[in-house]
Amino acid sequence: MKNIHVNTGAAYDVKIGHSILSESGKLIRSISKASKAAVITDSNVFGLYADKLTSSLEKSGFECCVFSFKAGEESKSLSNLSEIYSFLIKNEITRSDIVIALGGGVVGDITGFAAATYLRGVDYVQIPTTFLSQIDSSVGGKTAVNIPDGKNLVGAFKQPKLVICDIETLSTLSEDIFSDGAAEAIKYGVIRDKALLDMITEDVHKNLDEIIYRCIDIKRAVVENDEFDTGERMILNFGHTIGHAIEKHSKHKISHGKAVAMGMVMMTRACVNDGISQPQTLNDIISACNVLSLKTEYDCDINELIPYILSDKKRASNTINIIASDVTGNAVIVKKDVHTLSDFLSCVSDKQDK
Ligand code: GLY
Helix, strand or coil, rough: EEEEEECCCEEEEEEEEECCHHHHHHHHHHHEEEEEECCCHHHHHHHHHHHHHHHHHHHHHCCCEEECCCCCHHCCCCCHHHHHHHHHHHCCCCCCEEEEHHHHHHHHHHHHHHHHHHCCCCCCEEECCCCHHHHHHHHEEEEEEEEEEEEEEEEEECCCEEEEEHHHHHHHCCCHHHHHHHHHHHHEEEECCCHHHHHHHHHCCCCCHHHHHHHHHHHHHHHHHHHHHHHHHHHHHHHHHHHHHHHHCCCCCCCHHHHHHHHHHHHHHHHHHCCCCCCHHHHHHHHHHHHHHCCCCCCCCCCHHHHHHHHCEECCCCEEEEECCCCCCCCEEEEHHHHHHHHCCCCCCCCHCC
């Protein structure tokens, strides 16, 4: 089992290995004296892993209760959050107990936010079971729910007490869900680690253990430097400015990872045109996306995306922070006046290259 220690305000470990779900009782006992463990999961994961987790927890002396909600982004809602609070109250979960998120990003984000706010804060553990949540959302303490006005608009920073990444759980993912995570892995390579990008492009499945370790370690380093997202942490949003706009414009028919893949390519094309990025970086991203069957184009007029781009959290008054990669393996933050955005992005379609 590998370990990455995350040295944030409240420090914690990320345990990475194969079939370590069955050791979670012991691992969680090493960081918690709780008598009760409340497991929050969803309808996809419940049947696959909930029993394995609760039997391991019971062996380590935890009394368990499990809440499972309907899988899907719609469940990252205030109404589901309220159901989770009621479940915790009904099961008499106190501040000395522990809450455990077992599942992908939706489960991790809403459970983390419930833990941040229930009784003004209880300890929680992340057990991510998708590629995306293992390398991104389970580490770094961003928790949130969606409101009708937008995604993740209500949230809190609350670091988990422990993260357990059982790589074996990825074997039950469809190729489609797996490739959503692969897009985020490509992002880490482009912003910080060219060798990682090469590994992904060569064979993501063969190199999976090393890829997961490297991605989490990059996230660790960035989050340690900027826990509350006021500077460097913004580089983790490479591809997300256009990506989020595509998600919204497509009414969420295009999933997060796939939209981020398009966003990375489209933004880099604009940056090459503007002299910010080298053409080779664009080629590197496109090659990685092609290998993973991730589309690199979104078929719409860029002007239709601009209103969504302008509602991005990285906008401040009349400027927007553009996250770019000048050379593969390095990220830069470039400020753009919102009035020049349309011109800057006018070349993002590949029709220009043909
Ligand atoms: N997923 C981006 C961040 O954690 O900052």
